Amino acid sequence: MTLNPEYILQVFNLTKSFSGIKALEGVQLNVRRGEVHAIMGENGAGKSTFMKILMGLLQADAGQVFFEGEELRHSSVHEALKRGISMIHQEILMVPELTVAQNIFLGRENALWLKDHVNDQEAATLLAQLGMKLNPRTKMKYLSVAEMQMVEIAKAISNNAKVIIMDEPTSAISDKEVDALFKIIRDLKGQGVAILYISHKMNEIYEITDTITVLRDGKYIGTKSTKDIDNKSLIAMMVGREIESLFPPALASKGEVLLEVKNLSSKGKFEDISFEVRAGEVLGLAGLMGAGRTEIARAIFGLDAFDRGEIWLKGQKVTIKSPQEAIKVGIGYVSEDRKGLGFIPGLSVKQNISLSSLRRHSKRGLLQSKSEEEIASRTISELKIKASSMEQKVRYLSGGNQQKVVIGKVLQASPEVVILDEPTRGIDIGAKSEIYKLIRDLTARGMAVVMISSELPEILGMSDRILVLSQGKQTALFAKEEASQETIMRYAMHE
């Protein structure tokens, strides 16, 4: 252990356990002033635990953290913020009933009395810097997720911090906003601010970071200069093995048309959307935030009404007015909002899987645990869900396994068409490859898959055909071979 004045932040031997299970073991880190330092690793590698310890949200069991040459023994966020460490939290941490400005300055009101008018002006300036036109007096609860994330970013940078931790800052924002963020990051770098950057998006890592530290299973694996490491060896460091091909090959032959959408329109959301999906096929829906992809999925699934258009299933026109009706005709939907709409964290894997099909596992209202358990264990083995048992609460599973539970639940209704909305959002690369295999399995079983995704490599790797949307209109339909990231982007930004 040697202290080096070149580094603003040095971490030695950090260890942390949760109820006997080691989340971090002997982790180290050296961060220079003015560098963007990526912390990489699969989910469960310990990145968030690590960052939360630096931020004072958790206490380490052992190890030392030196900030500007002084040992940090702070036990609170308050102290960390005061010293000059701030954080953009992955789960957007905002108070819905307070205004944008009140949220940005929350916790930093100096005196006894509030000075909202001053803060409103400062907030407006800050947001303008980030390219946002937001009224600082708007209550947080009226903002979109993207806007909330931008406010979270504004809050972190407004603290005049010397180290800013960014935990998946771009998970909910569009490319334009990412550009604004990256410009800010470069400015901050110039001022000597160090950034700890966590992201699953490889292109961002290569674009913005200088150094990469990799964690795996709570252990320190290594630190590399970003320009010295290629994608493949980085992934190998993260997963501990090489993933030969992330995307399993598509099925060679497709079956009949299962779902056909004709001129679907909903005022203000999308217009004249027409496509078809065949059995065994994956149709990718690409587009920027606000292009209307999720809205289309919700309309097909009966969650929202639409104005015009028709939905056909296996050559039959169907009317879908509610999710129940959609399920009945054979449509399944896995929402992008996994936590909000997907699963119930306090219930077990078994209970979540059987949740929407309980009637089949009951007689005269009494649950038949045998049939429920049978289905649960079959689903667990089919989808390769990693859980200590079917009785484990879904809350304690990793993101990838939670997603599998949600998909497992949807499959209980034996759908023929499955709509997957951002199926791998926030999931690490090892689990991603398993979800991709699972999607291929679904098509091999004769289902048609509609996959909405904001990650272009995923769209290109998984889709047989790609429908590109821009501002609610479909702008292009590619066969997989015709498409590239550039062409998709061009049509996604089509006015």
Add this chain to the structure above:
Amino acid sequence: MKNTFKINTRGLGQYGIFVAFVLICLLLSFITPKFLTVSNWTIIITQVSINALLAFGVTFVIITGGIDLSLGSVVAVTGVVAASMAHPETYPVVVPILVGILAGVSMGALNGLVITKSKVPPFIVTLGMMTIGRGLALILSKGRPISNLSDEFNFIGGGQILGIPLPIIILIIAFVICSIILKKTVLGRYIYAVGGNEQAAKASGIRVNKVKMAVYTLCGGLAALAGILLTSRITTGQPNAGVGFELDAIAAAIIGGTSTSGGTGTMTGTLIGALLIGVISNGLDLLNVTSYYQQVVMGAIIIGAVVLDSWNQSSQK
């Protein structure tokens, strides 16, 4: 543009209760001429003052997402403690007042301490304190009412300044101070933040436990004030006083638009909530409706207020 529209409708819940209040007052003044008189309103507000003080305190607590069920017992303990020191020609009148308030503040602080240190839900902790407090009041008074209080002490609840009953003056002062705390001070902002999203508050560097300590202590203090007012008005320290008061106070806060899930609520709303309860029970008295029916009406109003509020909330979405 969407936002400005929404902002315009955001206070509807509060206006709703205000409109209901005005309508009921109008209705009552048509039905019975005795209703809209200065003397009747003096009675209403004097009667409301104790519940309003309790409701102000519990509003702070509910906004942080908590609850305080021990208020009625705090009222009793405070009353007994203050009364035992308020006999004529013993201590000056400030002594029973200050010691009484100290008793309430300590009980509130103890609530806060246990809630923040043990992570036991406030419902359970304050339920326990409710029983403990009642026991303490009985122990301290040996189960008997404490009467023979000094005239100075009895002036608090029965006296007038410039023709205005002192309870009304106390009510107004408490209302102004509580409103300022909630709207103008940093503590007030933190109270909203903790109730709105505790994790976000923590991540913003707010010492959430301190905020919770503050609200339960404040709530205990206001309950003590209410206890002193009550004791002085009935000129006796009653160990059985205040039974069920916490529920009336919570009802006033809820009718006034404070959400039990935390993060929202105003003192003005709570004041109107308390006045509404007072006006309705006064009106039903004037109309010779028995108190049995009054309870049924009051319960229906509580549920109705929350239903209206939730409709209003969902129409905003």
